[in-house]
Amino acid sequence: MAAVVLSKVGKKYPNGFHAIPAVDLDIKDGEFIVLVGPSGCGKSTLLRMVAGLETITNGELSINGTRMNDREPADRDIAMVFQSYALYPHMTVAGNMGYGLKNRGVDKESIEKKVNEVAKMLDLTHLLERKPKQLSGGQRQRVAMGRAMVRDPQVFLFDEPLSNLDAKLRVQMRVEIRQLQRKLGTTTLYVTHDQVEAMTLADRLVVLNQGHAEQIGSPLELYERPATPFVAAFIGSPAMNLFSATLDSNNLILGENESVLLKTQHEFNGPVTWGIRPEHLVVCEQDADFKMRVKAVESLGAETLIYGAIDGVNQDLVLRLSGPHQPEINSEIGLKAPQDKWHLFDANTQQRLP
């Protein structure tokens, strides 16, 4: 088991494109870290740099205190699960799982013992003699994980491993991966673009945006105190309501003609981004902060999502209520935004205001 330290790790392509400027990340032994971000944010590149499949052009990567920048992937004592699983199609499941050990000169009996042990853990024992072609998607996924596990690596790397599975299997495998990682206690780096996957798996999340680590923290930290509007919008589903607003002498002004004025206590004056999560808005008949005109309703049974807009503010708003509700389209709902649930960001620096 190992600690992984990335200090100012960056990637610059020969054509001058700076895919990742500099990422600092201190992964503790046994931690489950999820790299999350929209496509093209550099999360896969970062993972592949840790794996050694992409060169690190600046900064330093160390695993267990040893500098790894120039080591071959096979010499870094890591194992990777690929998005397409990348199983060797001509080898049996047992062959696939044992191949890495075979290349390391481990003797046959030890390989067999280890493969059987891991196969038992992953419930693959009855499939050991099959070829990958004869397996279902979920089984292939398990074999790919088994191939990573037999080697007892210091670090697991996962590159969007669940994106090829159907929704039901994905949830099942997600739980399974989490349990396995807890049981083995192996340091893990996991890449995904799915924020639900990220929230449920991670000990700590790294939200990446255009190669920058926007925020690093536990899922709840990121949910409760997002550092930037980007993180605020990315974490949570449905996404946080974000409005351009102005703070002026203890008033939060929304929209044109000062259509909404909210009283607050804040030293800051100037343009801000104001955010409130759909689940934190409170419906009230009297003393409403503002009124929302209903545009669409999505009833999911356990909860209801109501889409609408505030008159005079040309940005849409989502409200999330538990249980079934049937508001009329075009009717008005009075809403209160409790101050302790506000998120305020400086519109210029994009940083959270205290």
Next chain:
Amino acid sequence: MIENRPWLTFISHSVLILGIIAVALPIWVAIVASTHPAEAFGQGSVPLWFGNYATETWQTVLFSAAGNGVDVPVWKMMFNSLVMAIAIAFGKIAISLISAYAIVFFRFPFRSLCFWLIFMTLMLPVEVRILPTYEVVAKLNLLNSYTGLALPLIASATATFLFRQAFMAMPGELVEAARMDGAGPVRFFFDILLPLTRTNIAALFVILFIYGWNQYLWPLLITTDDAYYTLVMSIKRMVSVADGAIEWNSIMATTILAMLPPVAVVIGMQKMFVKGLVDSEK
């Protein structure tokens, strides 16, 4: 045909049968002719049924001497042809695999230049470069040898190109997975690449074996010793006798024997051949 019309079935069958007759008749005639004495064919008639000379002809052809002008038995020439065809097929496959491997998976200076140079040799088949190649082979003392027969024909741009395409279709993550599993270049080649291109290799083997077997000009040029004559060129030798009657019976027997190995290879490897050209398990 989806419709079930009797006359349509009749016509399509007759066309097929006619086609089969057109293809099979010469072979039939060849078989029949090999069972008649040499004069039977020379008199202008084409016998369509077996004669009673079969054992004599086939015995001479196979074991003593093929016919006038050629004093070696057919089995010896067959062996020569086989050695040449197999050496060419395996040589071409081995060299093309290695060069395609280098071109696709390694980054070295002038990589694409190398590829285009190989590709350009497509424009230089043996027939074009036959004199300089002959000179080189002669200077290397390779006239009248199996090496001389096979070596100059081994370099192959077509096969290199085919393997290059097959390698480039290999999923990148598979290559990376092998790298993570600690497979070095040699291991990767033998453990992953070779098994995955198995069907391509088989398909190519069929084509190249026939190519090697049917070589005519090159063996004609560099062999002057009976011991290295190949079957295909000997048939021509047997036909062009200056004086005396042409021994059609021996020629026909030899021709049929010359047809057998390519046919056997095609039939035997048909399944893999089609698979190699059509699908891949990647």
